[in-house]
Amino acid sequence: MHRNRGAYRNKAPTYAFRALNVFIFAYILNRAKAQKKNPWKEEIFTDTRDYQEAMARAK
Numbered sequence: 001m002h003r004n005r006g007a008y009r010n011k012a013p014t015y016a017f018r019a020l021n022v023f024i025f026a027y028i029l030n031r032a033k034a035q036k037k038n039p040w041k042e043e044i045f046t047d048t049r050d051y052q053e054a055m056a057r058a059k
Contacts, residue, residue, distance in 0.1 A: 031045075
């Protein structure tokens with residue numbers, strides 16, 4: 001009777017990941033606004049230690 005039951009079982013992880021993506025996007029936009037940068041044209045996280053270490057390794 002219910003062969004495709006697994007496909008509709010639990011959508012909570014999907015909603016949680018969507019909510020997390022919205023939160024992360026809002027954080028990036030908030031950080032860009034504070035730095036007065038355009039996030040589509042300029043790097044936002046260049047002042048972080050991790051970014052600087054990664055760029056040093058890339059050279």
